[in-house]
Amino acid sequence: MLKLNAFAFIGLLSAGILLQSCAHKVTRVSENEQIDISGRWNNTDSRLAAEELTKNVLSENWLSNFLQQQQGKKPVVIVGLVANKSHEHIDAETFTKDIERAFVVTQKVRVVQGGAKREELRGERADQQKNSSVSTMKKWGLEVGADYIMQGSINSIVDSHKRQKVVYYQVNMELTDLQTNEVVWIGEKKIAKYVKN
């Protein structure tokens, strides 16, 4: 009996280890599926923020007011910086791109390039002045001036005690009239998560 036990013991020990080591496995999932693992900012948060803000910005008064004032001319918007003030490194581009895309796809708002991309465009135009044929060369000074700039910020509050944690994110986006500095729209998306370890 005892002899068997020693063997059984080693066997069980090995079996225990065997159970611990699970095989590496990768499964494809839908990008819309909500999978929360760590409680940190993830693709679902980015998607929810984009959906809410896009829906919001395209349905509010500033757009109809502008169309009315300008006799149906579409507003031109530049999507500027989103300041990240949260405790995590969050890539705001995933949802600002979604907003830009909604502007372009719905054809309700025109979008012009800003930031580093605009610099690259100007670089290319400068290059054309030297290297392109006169007939195809793009001219200076014909860029579309934006009517509005969209800027935003991401804030977070973390409240934790022992093994419990509430993480609260607030994404704020605002649209400012470039001529008058008047803020015409403010959108926000709040996300709160409860994490228990």
Added chain:
Amino acid sequence: MSKILNQWKWVLGYALLITIPVSCRTYNDAIGQYYGALSQGRFDEAATQLDRNKFLRYGRNKLLLLMEKGKTAFLQGRYQESNLYFNEADSFLERGRRNKVWDQTLGILVNPAMQQYAGEDFEKLLIHYYKALNYLQLHQTEDAVVEARRISLSNYELNDRKKDKTNKYSNDAFALIMQGIIYESAGDKNNAFISYRNATDVFLRQPDKTYYNTPIPGQLQEDLLRTAYQLGFTTELSYYEKELGRKYSPVKESDGGEVVIFWENGLAPVKVENNFFFTITERGPGNFMFTNPDQTIFIPFDFKLTSSDAGNRLKGLEAFRVAFPKYEEQPLYYTGGHVQVNDTNNIPIPLEQVENINQLAFSTLQERFLKEMALTLARMAVKKLAEHEVKKDNESLGQAVNLLGLLTEKADTRNWQSLPHTIYYSRVPLKKGANKLSLTLSGAHGNKTVTLDVAGNGGLQTIHYSSLQKS
């Protein structure tokens, strides 16, 4: 009966076979020559020694070989080559052990030194530091930023595993500072601010604002306040001004930009074998504990896998000798330093301690002592049980098993030894064009001044200097 005996012979033979590569030297002895050349600054010779070393060629030491190769190439200034090794080490860690089951069984049946070396937590994070420094030297800023993001992932992993406990190594403040420097080099002030703030919070969460013997660096405070100011985060600026008890006054940016100089001083501690003796006592019915002779350590006999009388059967057996690693500090040759830019009449800028690897090594081993000791004792009990069973049938075979147990009991004394004892840093302004930095290191054995040339390009750069001597 004879069947069982035959099985045991098989086990014994097998165990002897895998014991052959085990010797009584520690890891430090095994790589002594490489280590000697390295500490005296003979990096090329160290590289040759490393290539000649047979011990590091064993599959189980692969990670150590990669880390040492990467570090030597880094010291030789071969940044591209260095990153080939570090990237391989990094993906080795991502991939995990080649055969976990076999590896863990080896660890339990023989000793943990036979397992594949999986790296200490701080060693894993320092791989990112070296990779980032290499990329920055090569002006591959985007690759350095990838490293910055990987620092986040590694820190999250560490944080989740330690359940964000402030009294445990659950965040690496230095890695976060490095992350901030990488983002700033890439011109991403917003992400740099987040890194600096997270690093500062790690220090501020400690009761004495000191993280593993490193007080919150003045440079970090300055970097945090500056980035907050530059981004126009006024609420954050005033919050941290209050927390840190200092006011931020903007400084005019120098046209040549700045350089962060990292000084790696001394060598990380080495692991030696430390023997503990335990016996089994019963504290209350059925509640077995391992205890040392002076009864200062009690470790519960937590064998979920054994039959409940395992403790009973082992009770009254002779003492267990358990080999466990212990760190031994490598004394420092230099104890402080400062840097002067361009003109020796300029005010010297002190080099601040930013990471004390020596302390980190000692503390993290201490933190996991109980958990690892329980595992080590489990390993010993398996061996003892086996010996116990065999002795019943065959006294001499039992003695052989006992001898085998004694011979194979060995602590895992491997660690990344070419890491520095302490890392210091300083951020100095540069003028446009050529700059001369004089780095003065001081200690009980005298002073040493080295000159480093940096070309001011308007951005944030990094340079490093290693003095790995020990006294």
